[in-house]
Amino acid sequence: MNLGRVAAIVGMGDAYADEDHRKDPLQLASEATYAALRDASICKSDIQALFTGRAPWADRRPQWNNIFASHLQLPVRLSSEITMHGAGVNAMLGYAAQAIATGLAEYVLCVQSDATPLFIDTVAVGAATDADPQFEYPYGPTIPALYAQIACRYMHEFGVTEEDFARVAVQHQAWGVHHPKAAKRRFGPITVETVLASPYVATPLRRWMCATWGPGGTAGAFIVTSAARAPSHRAAVYIRGFGSCTTHEYLTERMGLRQSSFRLGALPNLTTSGLAQASSDAYRMAGLTPEDVDIVELSGNFSHTVMIALEDLGFCEKGKAVELVRSGRLAPGGDLPLDTNGGWLSFGQPGISCAVDPIVEAVRQLRGEALGLQVKAPTVALTHGAGGMFACHSVTILERG
Amino acid sequence: MELEPGEDAPATNRFPVPRRTLDAEPYWHGVRERRLLFQRCQACRGAVFPPRSVCPLCEGGHPLEWADSRGRGEIYSFSTVMRPPAPVWRARAPYTLGIVHLDEDYYMFSEILGPPAAIAIGRRVRAVFPEREVLLPAFELDQP
Ligand SMILES: [Zn+2]
Numbered sequence: 001m002n003l004g005r006v007a008a009i010v011g012m013g014d015a016y017a018d019e020d021h022r023k024d025p026l027q028l029a030s031e032a033t034y035a036a037l038r039d040a041s042i043c044k045s046d047i048q049a050l051f052t053g054r055a056p057w058a059d060r061r062p063q064w065n066n067i068f069a070s071h072l073q074l075p076v077r078l079s080s081e082i083t084m085h086g087a088g089v090n091a092m093l094g095y096a097a098q099a100i101a102t103g104l105a106e107y108v109l110c111v112q113s114d115a116t117p118l119f120i121d122t123v124a125v126g127a128a129t130d131a132d133p134q135f136e137y138p139y140g141p142t143i144p145a146l147y148a149q150i151a152c153r154y155m156h157e158f159g160v161t162e163e164d165f166a167r168v169a170v171q172h173q174a175w176g177v178h179h180p181k182a183a184k185r186r187f188g189p190i191t192v193e194t195v196l197a198s199p200y201v202a203t204p205l206r207r208w209m210c211a212t213w214g215p216g217g218t219a220g221a222f223i224v225t226s227a228a229r230a231p232s233h234r235a236a237v238y239i240r241g242f243g244s245c246t247t248h249e250y251l252t253e254r255m256g257l258r259q260s261s262f263r264l265g266a267l268p269n270l271t272t273s274g275l276a277q278a279s280s281d282a283y284r285m286a287g288l289t290p291e292d293v294d295i296v297e298l299s300g301n302f303s304h305t306v307m308i309a310l311e312d313l314g315f316c317e318k319g320k321a322v323e324l325v326r327s328g329r330l331a332p333g334g335d336l337p338l339d340t341n342g343g344w345l346s347f348g349q350p351g352i353s354c355a356v357d358p359i360v361e362a363v364r365q366l367r368g369e370a371l372g373l374q375v376k377a378p379t380v381a382l383t384h385g386a387g388g389m390f391a392c393h394s395v396t397i398l399e400r401g
Numbered sequence: 402m403e404l405e406p407g408e409d410a411p412a413t414n415r416f417p418v419p420r421r422t423l424d425a426e427p428y429w430h431g432v433r434e435r436r437l438l439f440q441r442c443q444a445c446r447g448a449v450f451p452p453r454s455v456c457p458l459c460e461g462g463h464p465l466e467w468a469d470s471r472g473r474g475e476i477y478s479f480s481t482v483m484r485p486p487a488p489v490w491r492a493r494a495p496y497t498l499g500i501v502h503l504d505e506d507y508y509m510f511s512e513i514l515g516p517p518a519a520i521a522i523g524r525r526v527r528a529v530f531p532e533r534e535v536l537l538p539a540f541e542l543d544q545p
Contacts, residue, residue, distance in 0.1 A: 133420035135451050136510045138537055140416075140482065140490045141498050148480030149500055149510075156478075156522050203481040203517070252451060255477070255500060255508035258458055268508065270478065 004241045004285040007097035008401065009222045010233035011040025012367075014360045016181050017115050017217030025056035025064075026071055028113035028219035028353075033072065036109070036221040040233055047223075048105035049078040051096060053089030056114035057351040058217070068111070078104050084246050085387020086299065089355035090394035094242035096224035108224040114351025115217025130389050132250035144210055144302070145202035146251055146389055150270045151304040152204060157271055158319035162204055164326070165303035166195035169208040169345055171331040172300075176342020178332075179372030183214030183348030209303040211344035211354075220356035222363070235367045236401040240380075241286030245274030246392040254391070265318065275312035275384065275393035282382075282395040283314070290314040293397075294378035295337045295365055296330075297358035299386035301344050309384060310338075313395070337375045340365055355385040359396070366400040414489050416535045425452040427467050435530045437472045437538055439507055440465040448507040472528030474503040474540070481517040501526055501540050512539040 013035025017023035023031070029052075037044060055064035065081045082088035082095055089112045096108035131137040131146060154160055173190045176182035195208040230236035245262060248254040255268045263280060265272030283289060290313060300306035307321035315336065316324050324330060330338035341347045341361040344354055362381035364370045378400070385394040421429055431438035440449040442456035444463035455462040479499030485491050497520050499513045513520055514529065519542060526540035 138417050138419045139512050142486045145480045145482045149478040152478040200483045252510045
């Protein structure tokens with residue numbers, strides 16, 4: 001069975017919160033879910049399976065999927081948190097397709113929300129989760145300092161410069177200024193000089209090269225059903241391919257990984273990610289190639305991970321993303337629109353739902369309903385979820401019906 | 402502060418102590434004696450770090466044995482922390498954290514001591530054990 005032909009998103013709902021309109025993760029997820037149900041023209045009782053990603057930072061109770069199902073008074077026969085760090089948020093669409101394919105459910109609800117900046121002291125956020133508590137965390141790393149180890153190698157191996165990292169931030173901001181919910185919209189357009197004048201957080205990463213917090217809260221909910229039922233709903237978006245790959249938990253463990261049958265480059269390294277394998281699996285399932293992709297919505301937490309992701313997604317050779325960035329193809333008006341809501345660098349990350357925001361943006365773009373800049377009639381969107389220390393990756397390829 | 406979502410940093414004014422695993426007890430015993438230990442597989446002879454109970458490099462779940470590292474290696478990657486994670490680190494900042502490729506062919510995350518401008522990929526380093534609140538191995542630059 002080709003899982004790239006069995007399922008479609010037939011309802012989508014999104015929700016947003018900020019300091020003036022405070023909502024917690026349960027409220028955001030409820031609002032998005034009912035918007036998705038209305039969009040699909042189905043009832044809550046039509047849902048037979050529920051997937052979420054990992055528990056929101058702003059409501060960290062374990063088994064949040066069950067808490068939310070209970071909150072909705074929604075008995076289901078299949079439910080789980082899909083937790084490959086944040087990548088599981090993207091992977092839940094693939095799990096929904098599998099539930100449809102096996103006949104376990106006719107309608108599946110996939111939902112994720114978070115509102116970290118509204119409920120957590122983000123100034124005090126550190127690397128306690130993503131650093132090895134024995135061999136890394138005692139040295140005092142921040143998350144940027146851990147990701148900077150990858151950036152330092154990437155610059156060294158491929159001759160990439162801080163100016164190149166700055167260009168990535170400038171292009172994201174060029175999209176973000178048009179999106180009403182983008183956290184950095186208020187700063188307006190920026191230049192390479194703006195980025196290079198911002199302070200180092202952890203060398204070689206400056207503030208504008210790092211994902212920002214906010215908006216205060218977001219949620220995305222998707223109703224997935226069979227391709228056979230899809231045409232009876234409005235504006236179906238087909239799940240054409242998906243793939244995931246996780247390679248490690250801590251950075252030091254990645255350096256200890258010396259062999260794998262996956263496409264991880266010459267091991268050990270920090271500059272080829274599991275996304276290379278995940279995307280290859282997704283393209284094969286979809287019967288598509290990178291040339292068929294019209295828009296790309298990444299989980300790009302830093303300038304350099306955006307560049308590495310573009311390579312591992314097959315849009316250019318390893319080490320050549322710098323040419324793609326310099327070409328302008330990724331910016332507004334280009335032929336390979338990237339992170340059209342501003343991405344994590346400009347739209348921002350509200351918590352775990354940062355991995356659902358790219359899917360919301362992809363579905364809106366495919367339907368011609370973008371909140372920010374609308375790309376002209378895209379047909380195929382590639383969405384990416386990432387999590388942990390560039391450790392877990394998931395790709396879902398969507399196609400307009 | 403513009404960081405990726407993570408856990409709340411411990412609201413404490415003490416440096417964090419390593420969360421020791423049973424597999425790593427000999428490593429920490431070595432650190433107390435100012436020795437840097439690592440593991441080798443009894444079957445494939447590969448160097449293994451961080452410590453574990455079976456070899457992950459070859460098939461068959463072979464046991465590992467402990468060996469002394471010479472504590473010499475070269476810098477694989479590094480970053481100088483300008484915005485420390487918690488108040489306790491501020492007096493020490495900026496400080497440089499990096500990945501060191503030990504001559505026995507394994508990799509460690511550690512602190513690299515020395516002026517940030519002198520730190521570069523490929524620079525030779527040696528293990529040291531600075532007298533601090535929490536005893537951890539670090540690396541200092543060899544003289545050029
Ligand atoms: Zn072995």
